[in-house]
Amino acid sequence: MKRFGDFVAVDGIDVEVRSGEAFGFLGPNGAGKSSTMRMVGCISPPSGGELRILGMDPVADGPAIRARLGVCPQLDNLDPELTVRENLTVYARYFGIARRAARERADELLDFVQLSERADSKVEPLSGGMKRRLTIARALVNDPEIVLLDEPTTGLDPQARHLVWERLFRLKQQGVTLVLTTHYMDEAEQLCDRLVVMDGGRIVAEGSPRALIERHSTREVVELRFAAESQEPFADKLDGLGERVEVLPDRVLLYVPDGDAAVAEVSALGLNPANVLVRRSGLEDVFLHLTGRTLVD
Amino acid sequence: MLTLVLPRLVDVSAVSRRSASVVERNVAALKSVYWLLLLSGFVEPLLYLLSIGVGVGALVGDLPLPDGRLVSYAEFVAPAMLASSAMTGALAETTFNFFGKMKYMKLYDGMIATPVRPFEIALGELGWAMLRGSAYSAAFLAVMVALHLTTVARALTALPAAVLVGFAFGALGMAVSTFMRSWQDFDLMGSAQFTLFLFSGTFVPAQAYPTLLHWLVEVTPLYRSVHLIRGVTLGVGGWAWLLDVLYLVAMMAVGLLVASRRMGRLLYP
The missing domain is CATH 3.30.70 (Alpha-Beta Plaits)
Structure with a gap:
């Protein structure tokens, strides 16, 4: 549960995400998806209820949990003063990854998101799709067990969206747990094993895409x-x-x-x-x- | 306060490593334009020293110290210029740059999604500010030695004093910045900074002011800084410096604590 003053953003939701699963939070704007993601990412303490991530308490064990999470926020917050590659190497250092390993990981990830050619470019001239891919690469720099993606393809053109989906699908195949929010139905159908539909801070439906369609349509x-x-x-x-x-x-x-x-x-x-x-x-x-x-x- | 700080300091190596990664980020972001900015921070106090210390000093003549010694006006003004440049250098980094990074670049929003915590960001940014501040101070002390305004030994003692001044002002500036709403608010801070620069016993001994003003000046942070550094570069004996050091250490601790708490509140809504 999450309250901001009198406003209740997330009003008691009960979900369990299993390891290796791709789980989606669907809902219109203001449904409480991002607030939920921020709580799961241990950057916003819950106002009530119980939350366990990787078996740990987000308030007490924030750094330990975040060390094993990858976060791709809704709005890109890349470092505009650094180059594309530096965005990854510097970020890796926040996780305590050795310099050499960080460089190797950065090159690997730039290749994975098809940005190797822009490695020495600044962030600012990149297109929206490239920035998003870089943000996803940055979320993977610590080899996370869970990747949180808040509206990963909002604002991208169809080509860029499909590229992102394809990369996320590959991650899923590698056994990474994906937790994402979206209001694109095709995205949820493509990526999610299981999802919940949120509205007004509550869960209104839960199940696999197929099961939800059978039950509600x-x-x-x-x-x-x-x-x-x-x-x-x-x-x-x-x-x-x-x-x-x-x-x-x-x-x-x-x-x-x-x-x-x-x-x-x-x-x-x-x-x-x-x-x-x-x-x-x-x-x-x-x-x-x-x-x-x-x-x- | 100690019980608040202690649990966080238990894991000292992790804290220092993560703070260092914040410093590293700033090193990576260092670009050629920035070096010009660094140069200006060194040149400005030097210009004051030459124009007022040496220029006006020729008209003023020598000044008596409380212990009765006579010193040249340049010798009197130089340590004050050092103290205020340490202040300015640290503040530039922890106010304007820090505020821009937090509010507009959203830099810390990305950092807090990693194991790095607000306290470590504050510590890292302050450490970075001090690398810059210490470079100014060291260069300025070298000039003072070259102009025979102090001795090498005293300059070496004055450097850590100047670094402490930077840390204290840097922490205070960071704490104040977390309360700023927009760039306009920084105008007020600029005015406060300039007032301190003029009236902290920098150009005129504080004893020259009316008693009430004198007392007021004595409790301001730049006065304590000037007092500390002047004592060192002019070789004034006694224990008066201890009060200055305690004052500055307390200022740094409070500033750091307030800054990291406020950052926590702003970054973890």
Whole structure:
């Protein structure tokens, strides 16, 4: 649990992350994901409850725990006065890694995140994707057992995101425990073995991506777009079709087990949507169902 | 206070190693522009010494010391310039640079995700500031010896005294910086620093002031620093220096404690 004055950022969450697992915290902005990550990273003491990391107490054993963690924060806080390589070697020294070993590790990691060519460049001219990769490399400098990633690909272009995902997947294969926050559903589906959906500082759902979709959504979703001002009257006629009908300003969503069968039923009702799309249900549907469509900031 | 500090000092080797890694970071960040800045910190007190100590000194003539000895005005002013340059050098590092690193570069946000703790960051930054401050002091003392304003032996004793002055002001500056909200607040600090520079028995013996002001001046940190260093470079005997040393050590301890506590609060919300 985490309180800031009267504001409760994290209101009692109960999770257990197993070693070697990739665990995700999903939720809209302000759900309490980053506060949770800061507590797990031992840089923000919990206001209540019990927290154990690697079997230790984050308040009493902060340095010992942090020595075995890698942290990739939401906002890059690379050292702007150092070069790309120095950012890694100097950071390694904070962990007490010998100079020589630090240099070797830095070269290895620059290779891993494909930044070897920029090794002697300053940080400032790097693109957002490069900075992110450097931050991830920095988080790995101490060969951590757990890597904490707070929105690792927010603000990156598709190429950069895929590169980051691929690298994170390789880490997972090496047996590193990944704990990440994200509000990209595809990211969670790609990387996480298990995840929780947070909203307003609480957990609203928990499970593997597949299990969450099965539990909170249907197998398929039919998107119908009617050529009319309002979709509302059509939705009334569709009522009772599938498990759930959701009306958006520009389309109607039908949550159904079988999309094609539902489309046939729609035609049988004599409705002629201008556009029909049948797709598999995804985490995004679960997420929006659980946390709502209203924008909360 | 001792019970607060002691548990943290138990693991002395880890603390010193981690503080040293903070110093190392600063060495790595050292760039050519910075050397010019370092040069200015040395040249400034030298200019004061030459213009006022030697220039104005020619008009003022000799000054009597409390023990009755007569010294030249340059001999009187030089140790004060040394003390204030030790102050300025340490403050430059632990106020402007420290504040920028903490608030704008977010440098310490990255550091605290490692085993390094706020107290160790404070210690490391102070240690770094003192490397810079000591270089100024050593260079200035060399000039004093060359100008026959003190002896080599006294200069060698004055160096650790100047380093202590730097440590004390550096720690104080760091503590004050943790309360700063923006760069504007530093204007106030600059004014305070200049006031100390003018009135700490630097250019005029404090005895020349009205009694009340005299007492006020005697409790200010730069006065204690000037008093300490002047005593050494002019070879004044007695135990008066002990009070100055205790004063500065206490100032350093309090400054360091306040700085690391405030940093803890700012960095671990």
